[in-house]
Amino acid sequence: xxxxxxxxxxxxxxxxxxxxxxxxxxxxxxxxxxxxxxxxxxxxxxxxxxxxxxxxxxxxxxxxxxxxxxxxxxxxxxxxxxxxxxxxxxxxxxxxxxxxxxxxxxxxxxxxxxxxxxxxxxxxxxxxxxxxxxxxxxxxxxxx
Numbered sequence: 403x404x405x406x407x408x409x410x411x412x413x414x415x416x417x418x419x420x421x422x423x424x425x426x427x428x429x430x431x432x433x434x435x436x437x438x439x440x441x442x443x444x445x446x447x448x449x450x451x452x453x454x455x456x457x458x459x460x461x462x463x464x465x466x467x468x469x470x471x472x473x474x475x476x477x478x479x480x481x482x483x484x485x486x487x488x489x490x491x492x493x494x495x496x497x498x499x500x501x502x503x504x505x506x507x508x509x510x511x512x513x514x515x516x517x518x519x520x521x522x523x524x525x526x527x528x529x530x531x532x533x534x535x536x537x538x539x540x541x542x543x544x545x546x
Contacts, residue, residue: 423532426484438466453468467510483532491528492545495527500546507525526545
C-alpha cells in the first residue's frame with residue numbers, strides 16, 4: 403500500500419470544484435458527487451485516462467475506472483469527508499466494502515465492451531478531507 407498526501411494547490415476546474423467542496427452548505431450527496439468530479443479531474447491532470455464513472459452492478463458502484471500513466475487499470479474508490487466524526491474516508495472502505503468492490507470490478511471486467519489491453523490492475527482509495535479552510539487529498543495506491 404502506497405499513500406500520497408497533499409494539500410491541493412491547483413488551477414482551472416480544480417479551483418472551482420475545490421471551492422464548492424469547501425462550501426459547508428452543500429448536502430452529503432452533493433459533497434460525494436463533487437468529490438468524485440474533483441478526483442476525476444485531478445487524476446486526468448496527472449495523465450490518467452478515465453474510462454468509466456459511477457458504474458453500477460448488484461454489488462455496488464465503481465466510482466472511477468481509469469488507466470494510470472503506466473496503463474494499469476485502476477478501480478478508484480472516492481471518499482469525501484467534512485469531518486472525522488465517523489472516521490476518515492479511508493476507514494469507510496471496510497472489509498465488506500472491499501469485497502463488494504472486488505465483485506463489482508469482476509462484473510465490470512466480464513462485460514465484452516470492457517475488454518482491453520492493460521498492464522495489470524489495482525484498487526486505489528482517494529480520501530478527500532474538506533473539513534478545514536483547504537482541501538486535503540490522500541491517494542492510497544494498491545489500497546487492497
